[in-house]
Amino acid sequence: MNLEAKEFIKILKDNEQLWNDSELVGSKIKSYWGNEDEKEVFIAKFAPDTFVPLHDHPGREFTYVLKGEMRVNNKEFYTGDFLTAGPGDCHEILFVKETVCLIITEKNIQFIN
Known part of the structure; x- marks a missing residue:
């Protein structure tokens, strides 16, 4: 068995990724793929x-x-919690404490006026 990394395998070390300002005031992101x-x-x-409308x-x-604490449509989420949302699952978010999340998206979010 060949254990060498194939061309399609991408390895990113945390210390090689930079925090970048997000368009949302009060947030920063480290993009890993996409x-x-x-x-x-x-x-x-x-x-x-920080509030996400x-x-x-x-x-x-x-x-x-x-890490942290957030409220999604007034439901509380803490370290270790997982949530998923799809088309039609409109929601707003308030980050109560400094919060760090791993987020995977299929498409960009659409703000509702």
């Missing part, structure tokens, strides 16, 4: 009291809370 319009895997860090997802979103 592009702006399609599927993406990233770590997001949110300052306390009501939005929808044209594709599925998966979120695992690595």
